[in-house]
Amino acid sequence: MESLENADVYTIGWIAALPIERAAATALLDDRHSVPQDFEQNSSDSNSYTWGRMGVHNIVIASLPDGQYGTTSAATTASNLLASLPQIRIGLMVGIGGGISRPAQERDVRLGDVVVGRPSGTIEGVLQYDLGKAKSGQAWERTGQLSSPPQVLLNALSSLRAEHEIGDPKMLEFLKTMWEANPKMRKSKNKVPAFIHQGFEHDRLFKSGHAHPLGNKTCEACEAAWEEERDERDTTDPEIHYGLIASGNTLVKDADIRDKILQVVGEDCICLEMEAAGLMNHFPCLVIRGICDYADSHKNDRWQRYASATAAAFAKELLTYVPVKNLKSTQKAIDILRSVSEDLRATQAVTISTKEDVENIR
Template identity: 45%
Template sequence: MLYPKMKKRTYDDYTVGWVCVLDHELTASRALLDEEHDPLPPRENDDNNYILGRMGKHNVVIVFPGFIGTTSASQTVTNMVRTFRKIRFGLLVGVGGGAPAPPSHDPRKDIHLGDVVVSFPRDGHGGVIQYDMGKWLEGGQFASKSHLNKPPLVLVKAIKHLQSDHNFGKGQMWEYMDGVAKSNLPALEGFGFPGQDLDQLFKGDYKHVTGEHCSSCAAAQLEQRAIRKSTRPEIHYGLIASGNAVMKSARRRDELRRKEGVSCFEMEAAGLMDNFPCVVIRGICDYSDSHKSEIWQPYSSVVAAAYAKDLLRIIFPEEVQRTPPAQNRFSQDSPSRERSKGSELAHSTDSELLTRLAELEMKNKGLEEAVTCRTNESMGLKQKLAALEQAYNSQLLPRSYAYIPSLESPAFGLLSANDILKIIKTDRDAFTQGVATSKTIPVL
């Protein structure tokens, strides 16, 4: 008997990007695929590994950066949207640290381990803030100022729809979770609910004593919270804080919760939100304090993945097709944003500059035809960063401008892309002499 030949899938058959970092996150996400597809042949200049499959009516690309942090995530997604040109939006799915408020009379409103926090636009923000980018104020106060783009409309509408479904006890998130819990796959061993007795929130001024777990920590220092009647996770919608460092300070956590309304901390979204149309979905696995452990990571990964799959259930493929490809956003990075990045260099620490330098080096390598620029160890860190910044932007934004730092002052000189590229191509002395006075350098 002859069977009809199945159409061979191509890169253009996939419309949803799914980003996770930790092994637990990848395992949970992969377990929720309704169908796993054969891998496609690798593309040149793309070192990513992908898991391909179907969730409901959507073909999904699961990608996993090699390292945590905004830089690795940015490079990974840049490659993904260049390879899978029909991807419309992404889901950042995994675990995060909670920012619990003081105990309330309604335990459903309190953030607990195993709950989900979803980035959602509110009060003038897009759902994600980069908390380690901002400025120092008099008196030693640090003001975060990098509010990032909101999710695309198709995701915003789906989130509101799903929120209503869950309020009425509908949706399939719980069924997806039960399916994982009942699975006999060895890979999913240990992904079940850890138990309410291991959901421990210590007072903000009490630090972890010793060891991997909190067996030596004083029970008298635990916050007294009302016990929930159900072990089902609650879904919270609001602001997620993203940065390049793990949040392990209860004092800083509480400060950002009070001032910014932060509900969760994570380490990838800040490298993506301005370019990649996406939403961040985090299962809470710790309380962003010194008492961190990995006990809740497997279960919280499942909870986040189950919510993400339920969200895709709400979205019709026709809505996805009407959404512009994600790669359009990568080619439309605004010149004004690049100028603002330059103006922040003078007030950045060496650590922040090195982070940005590494990010630009990775981005530049990821371009189809990477622009090369000459740098030298004797050049200042800010000079080297400015050169790489403009070399990268010149390919994406030929008419853009960049601020180039002075050697002697925090002032910046404004140069056109063509000007700075010509300077970069000349010898180091011409470059350093030109910016030393912070004046505009003429075309060479």
């Protein structure tokens, strides 16, 4: 593998939570690199990295420690990355999530589809559903605001969406190339699913009132009458959805809990996951999720690898719309964090001063 002399040429940080998510990202690299010759890892940084090139961009991939999930672990991984690589401009959080599918409301999210956290209104694409306060009448008020994705990525997203109105996504070509170059990823082994579409017969969306029978590892005993009615798709190609991603520290495997979260965060929510909220205020990034389950009791691991692959392929396509010149002129992620910290300290100082003035008036 090639080893670049200078670590400063790596300007994009890619964070995955799971080893299978990191595997999909690594398999989609156009070139894989050895550790840069001048790289000195910060003493506080415990991350391990994969280096490489996607298109015209050099990226560095990090994943959470094995077996550790949630917003805190994600924030720690991002902070460690920036401590060792302060030249990083933008970030991508790419992996799997639970879909909130409502076919009757034209939100027909299916397994293997991709969800992108896009800003809408006052919400910057990701909302932390377990950070808020209860109010009277079972209402819920959000407290705190997560940062917006970098402008250079939002501009790229706008260009990509326009091109998808004209032609097929390039991510489909990227997936085919990945499978051809890595035949092992196409084959299931010892009941471990491959990084390919798992078949429409294994994509079943059940009504909220029908829980998965206890003790059953598959849904073979789940009655067809329990399923939501959906139109058949004529292709296995994943569809792309743009909307709100709800993030929290709870792994949701219950339809009732999922639906309650939806009532709290609003109808625009189309995905649940566990890490993004820990990143948005620590690491300027865009969140991309492949749908591997419906956040209900029927949840299993069959679709996780394929969903990891579709999310990574979309992220790779998105980077083709990020000009190198625009990326170089983008403020460094660590400088953005310093600016946010300074603004926070200034706000706290004003608050303290105002409090003292009020006390003096009294």
